[in-house]
Amino acid sequence: MKIDKSLVRSIPLFDRMSDADLDKFLGHAVSRRVPAGEAVFEQGAAATHFFLLLHGRLKVTQVTEDGQQIIVRVVHPGDLFGFAKALQRSDYPGTALAVAESIALCWPTELWPQFVDRNPRLAVTAMQTIGQRLEEAHTRIREMSTQEVERRVAHAVLRLANQAGRKEGTGVRIDFPISRQDIAEMTGTTLHTVSRILSAWEGKGLVEGGRQKLLVLDLNGLAALADHVKE
Amino acid sequence: MKIDKSLVRSIPLFDRMSDADLDKFLGHAVSRRVPAGEAVFEQGAAATHFFLLLHGRLKVTQVTEDGQQIIVRVVHPGDLFGFAKALQRSDYPGTALAVAESIALCWPTELWPQFVDRNPRLAVTAMQTIGQRLEEAHTRIREMSTQEVERRVAHAVLRLANQAGRKEGTGVRIDFPISRQDIAEMTGTTLHTVSRILSAWEGKGLVEGGRQKLLVLDLNGLAALADHVKE
DNA sequence: AGTCATCTTTGACATAGCGCAAACATCGAC
DNA sequence: GTCGATGTTTGCGCTATGTCAAAGATGACT
Numbered sequence: 001m002k003i004d005k006s007l008v009r010s011i012p013l014f015d016r017m018s019d020a021d022l023d024k025f026l027g028h029a030v031s032r033r034v035p036a037g038e039a040v041f042e043q044g045a046a047a048t049h050f051f052l053l054l055h056g057r058l059k060v061t062q063v064t065e066d067g068q069q070i071i072v073r074v075v076h077p078g079d080l081f082g083f084a085k086a087l088q089r090s091d092y093p094g095t096a097l098a099v100a101e102s103i104a105l106c107w108p109t110e111l112w113p114q115f116v117d118r119n120p121r122l123a124v125t126a127m128q129t130i131g132q133r134l135e136e137a138h139t140r141i142r143e144m145s146t147q148e149v150e151r152r153v154a155h156a157v158l159r160l161a162n163q164a165g166r167k168e169g170t171g172v173r174i175d176f177p178i179s180r181q182d183i184a185e186m187t188g189t190t191l192h193t194v195s196r197i198l199s200a201w202e203g204k205g206l207v208e209g210g211r212q213k214l215l216v217l218d219l220n221g222l223a224a225l226a227d228h229v230k231e
Numbered sequence: 232m233k234i235d236k237s238l239v240r241s242i243p244l245f246d247r248m249s250d251a252d253l254d255k256f257l258g259h260a261v262s263r264r265v266p267a268g269e270a271v272f273e274q275g276a277a278a279t280h281f282f283l284l285l286h287g288r289l290k291v292t293q294v295t296e297d298g299q300q301i302i303v304r305v306v307h308p309g310d311l312f313g314f315a316k317a318l319q320r321s322d323y324p325g326t327a328l329a330v331a332e333s334i335a336l337c338w339p340t341e342l343w344p345q346f347v348d349r350n351p352r353l354a355v356t357a358m359q360t361i362g363q364r365l366e367e368a369h370t371r372i373r374e375m376s377t378q379e380v381e382r383r384v385a386h387a388v389l390r391l392a393n394q395a396g397r398k399e400g401t402g403v404r405i406d407f408p409i410s411r412q413d414i415a416e417m418t419g420t421t422l423h424t425v426s427r428i429l430s431a432w433e434g435k436g437l438v439e440g441g442r443q444k445l446l447v448l449d450l451n452g453l454a455a456l457a458d459h460v461k462e
Numbered sequence: 463a464g465t466c467a468t469c470t471t472t473g474a475c476a477t478a479g480c481g482c483a484a485a486c487a488t489c490g491a492c
Numbered sequence: 493g494t495c496g497a498t499g500t501t502t503g504c505g506c507t508a509t510g511t512c513a514a515a516g517a518t519g520a521c522t
Contacts, residue, residue, distance in 0.1 A: 128318055145375070
């Protein structure tokens with residue numbers, strides 16, 4: 001298996017690993033193509049592998065007992081995901097669904113302890129990564145606790161623009177198919193409300209919508225909305 | 232410094248550490264008494280130490296730019312807190328306030344890497360701990376996204392009863408001073424709404440309130456409320 | 463005992479945003 | 493090009509909750 005090392009190197013989790021160890025690590029990996037709409041793993045399934053996204057885009061979702069769905073996070077190229085076993089779970093807490101054609105590296109979870117034993121730094125950096133996710137989660141909790149829907153949506157869109165934005169003409173295109181429903185599930189609201197908000201924004205020239213499309217025209221304007229303390 | 236090893240042993244983070252290493256670890260600790268109402272550290276301050284709560288109770292809070300406060304979590308005896316540096320932050324993301332007279336062990340953050348180097352397992356178990364917190368955060372996000380206030384409050388109270396409950400007569404007493412405002416900040420609502428909800432519950436004989444007091448009389452009844460899918 | 467600072471309760475009112483429903487747009491398949 | 497599936501927009505009414513306000517409780521301090 002021949003894998004480009006540069007992408008792997010670029011992610012903090014591996015940047016300090018020796019070249020030999022990295023080769024060994026990659027040697028155990030299997031790469032897997034995932035067509036859009038297909039799941040890499042399902043919520044509740046045994047956590048047999050952990051993954052690194054090389055290309056494409058995934059959304060990790062959870063479904064509540066009563067059938068409601070939320071988007072836990074979006075996985076971008078270079079992100080590690082399906083970490084469950086390392087966090088002492090035996091099953092995946094969510095479903096990872098490809099929203100665009102994707103390619104992921106897969107390792108059997110059993111290998112994780114070995115890699116950590118051989119390379120203690122790995123555990124440290126992994127912990128930092130998780131720590132970052134924890135912070136993001138707290139940010140989200142803070143927003144949901146204190147901000148009204150429009151500001152939350154503004155923040156979510158800005159984050160997407162940062163993480164998955166591609167310059168396009170006057171604005172920034174969100175670089176994967178995303179529906180109002182998705183945005184609703186990321187911000188804790190309904191697709192109706194999101195639709196209304198985006199329509200209003202479109203009226204003000206802040207964004208430009210479309211079926212599963214979003215183009216941000218005025219980042220500053222959006223940021224103002226997101227930060228603006230209503231007076 | 233003489234410290235009782237049994238409590239420290241009982242927490243997962245240290246259960247696999249050798250006796251010699253544990254002694255060394257504890258040898259570097261300083262214990263600190265924190266009177267109720269005083270902060271162990273403040274949001275934004277340089278993360279000079281990390282801590283282990285031996286006795287008492289803390290709440291970790293964050294304040295938003297516009298002055299709103301939320302409670303990130305409650306720290307119980309045996310919990311590690313003020314972890315910031317291990318997660319690659321240089322400052323504390325929140326304030327840790329003693330809600331009851333407390334005693335904490337303190338280590339300088341610089342020691343963390345040493346301990347990890349000497350004891351790689353430590354990093355693994357630490358990561359598991361953080362992973363658990365991440366899950367809790369996601370649970371909270373899920374609840375805030377999909378459940379109405381009353382159910383969220385029910386869940387929060389049940390959690391408190393589990394983690395800080397002391398049997399008392401017919402019911403379970405929440406074992407530290409907690410205000411309606413606190414519960415509101417844990418569930419993303421206002422103290423008014425919490426007060427109304429608790430009053431209603433009191434009417435149904437589920438709980439018994441009081442100034443900064445809460446006694447749960449009917450755990451099952453509350454659980455029913457928490458799980459009940461409204462039909 | 464009395465005073466004060468904090469909490470708590472409750473009422474009245476306002477409204478954000480949800481649920482429901484129906485029309486409309488877009489895209490891929492045939 | 494037509495059709496069907498899937499996503500989007502928009503109107504309308506409703507209600508859960510926030511906001512504002514004021515009146516009790518409770519407990520600490522002197």
